Amino acid sequence: xxxxxxxxxxxxxxxxxxxxxxxxxxxxxxxxxxxxxxxxxxxxxxxxxxxxxxxxxxxxxxxxxxxxxxxxxxxxxxxxxxxxxxxxxxxxxxxxxxxxxxxxxxxxxxxxxxxxxxxxxxxxxxxxxxxxxxxxxxxxxxxxxxxxxxxxxxxxxxxxxxxxxxxxxxxxxxxxxxxxxxxxxxxxxxxxxxxxxxxxxxxxxxxxxxxxxxxxxxxxxxxxxxxxxxxxxxxxxxxxxxxxxxxxxxxxxxxxxxxxxxxxxxxxxxxxxxxxxxxxxxxxxxxxxxxxxxxxxxxxxxxxxxxxxxxxxxxxxxxxxxxxxxxxxxxxxxxxxxxxxx
Amino acid sequence: xxxxxxxxxxxxxxxxxxxxxxxxxxxxxxxxxxxxxxxxxxxxxxxxxxxxxxxxxxxxxxxxxxxxxxxxxxxxxxxxxxxxxxxxxxxxxxxxxxxxxxxxxxxxxxxxxxx
Numbered sequence: 001x002x003x004x005x006x007x008x009x010x011x012x013x014x015x016x017x018x019x020x021x022x023x024x025x026x027x028x029x030x031x032x033x034x035x036x037x038x039x040x041x042x043x044x045x046x047x048x049x050x051x052x053x054x055x056x057x058x059x060x061x062x063x064x065x066x067x068x069x070x071x072x073x074x075x076x077x078x079x080x081x082x083x084x085x086x087x088x089x090x091x092x093x094x095x096x097x098x099x100x101x102x103x104x105x106x107x108x109x110x111x112x113x114x115x116x117x118x119x120x121x122x123x124x125x126x127x128x129x130x131x132x133x134x135x136x137x138x139x140x141x142x143x144x145x146x147x148x149x150x151x152x153x154x155x156x157x158x159x160x161x162x163x164x165x166x167x168x169x170x171x172x173x174x175x176x177x178x179x180x181x182x183x184x185x186x187x188x189x190x191x192x193x194x195x196x197x198x199x200x201x202x203x204x205x206x207x208x209x210x211x212x213x214x215x216x217x218x219x220x221x222x223x224x225x226x227x228x229x230x231x232x233x234x235x236x237x238x239x240x241x242x243x244x245x246x247x248x249x250x251x252x253x254x255x256x257x258x259x260x261x262x263x264x265x266x267x268x269x270x271x272x273x274x275x276x277x278x279x280x281x282x283x284x285x286x287x288x289x290x291x292x293x294x295x296x297x298x299x300x301x302x303x304x305x306x307x308x309x310x311x312x313x314x315x316x317x318x319x320x321x322x323x324x325x326x327x328x329x330x331x332x333x334x335x336x337x338x339x340x341x342x
Numbered sequence: 343x344x345x346x347x348x349x350x351x352x353x354x355x356x357x358x359x360x361x362x363x364x365x366x367x368x369x370x371x372x373x374x375x376x377x378x379x380x381x382x383x384x385x386x387x388x389x390x391x392x393x394x395x396x397x398x399x400x401x402x403x404x405x406x407x408x409x410x411x412x413x414x415x416x417x418x419x420x421x422x423x424x425x426x427x428x429x430x431x432x433x434x435x436x437x438x439x440x441x442x443x444x445x446x447x448x449x450x451x452x453x454x455x456x457x
Contacts, residue, residue, distance in 0.1 A: 003403070006401065011401065031371070032369075035412065067394050
């Protein structure tokens with residue numbers, strides 16, 4: 001062990017045996033003075049004079065004690081420790097202010113973290129999906145009310161656009177009106193509220209997300225009233241199911257009836273930071289694109305994958321035309337069906 | 343009293359080690375006296391400063407200390423050199439000799455004197 005390391009540990013030890021070492025040094029200094037005084041007396045000085053000369057010769061006792069403390073310990077660390085203790089005492093004396101200050105700092109840190117996590121995902125990092133530059137968000141914005149119904153799309157419109165679009169190789173959607181905490185996990189232990197997002201069958205494959213275990217939703221499961229199926233996020237798989245590698249195929253006891261776990265999504269897939277910052281999503285269920293769900297009205301938030309070579313401008317123009325076309329078409333269809341009913 | 347010498351950094355530690363090597367166990371006062379004697383009072387310590395040096399050397403494990411009784415029956419702390427201290431002293435002595443030889447050579451060089 002090198003001298004420096006040895007000395008360092010000795011200094012640390014010295015911090016914790018302060019009073020013993022102070023006593024030790026005082027005794028040593030007294031002994032030194034006594035020896036010197038005795039010698040001075042032998043040389044013919046009067047006892048008092050001898051003592052005084054000895055003190056002069058050895059140096060100021062306070063200064064020497066100080067020097068001894070500084071040499072044997074870590075003065076920097078000790079001063080730091082004193083400052084921390086002083087700060088703690090001051091805060092305790094005025095604890096109302098201290099609590100207030102801590103809360104303010106906590107709020108500040110929390111808010112900064114939240115904002116940063118959003119900025120980080122949206123602006124700094126590219127989206128954690130395959131070829132993110134070819135993904136596009138498709139939403140209505142002709143509606144000035146800014147509520148979600150004005151931004152989302154009805155199933156038939158979605159199917160029309162998907163079928164007719166030349167700029168997009170595919171479109172996928174999730175049901176934007178999912179309820180936070182609406183899926184209740186029952187069964188063993190305490191019931192837990194989970195947030196479940198219904199997605200179209202091709203949602204994950206369009207984004208380029210492969211389940212870490214299991215598979216995507218099957219066509220059968222995406223039929224209306226098809227066999228209930230769920231995919232788990234990595235978070236809930238670890239937290240609730242202890243990262244069980246055999247989870248696929250097991251039934252998840254939800255309050256709407258058991259649903260089979262068909263896959264677990266990778267940790268890198270984080271739905272909420274991309275689509276709904278600030279919330280947590282636990283499971284995904286299939287959203288059927290059928291006449292039944294069409295009746296729900298505007299429900300879908302759409303993501304499209306542009307064909308190679310397609311530009312966002314071209315895609316925008318095309319989608320605008322398609323949207324107008326499908327709206328007119330559906331209106332006509334509605335009027336026709338009403339006429340028939342008369 | 344002869345004029346005081348300005349001490350180089352680390353020289354006091356070296357003197358203390360050499361003193362303990364030569365004299366065996368000594369208390370702080372003894373070490374201070376010995377250094378003054380050997381230096382023929384060219385080095386006149388504020389004798390208390392010896393203790394900072396003793397703390398440094400002890401923390402590096404080059405010397406050890408134990409309480410004992412002095413010649414005139416006074417309780418005192420005695421210091422002695424450790425094997426590790428002896429090794430370090432030998433290295434330092436060699437280094438010191440080489441350095442002083444080189445320095446001496448520099449001053450011995452006659453050079454061109456301006457008249």
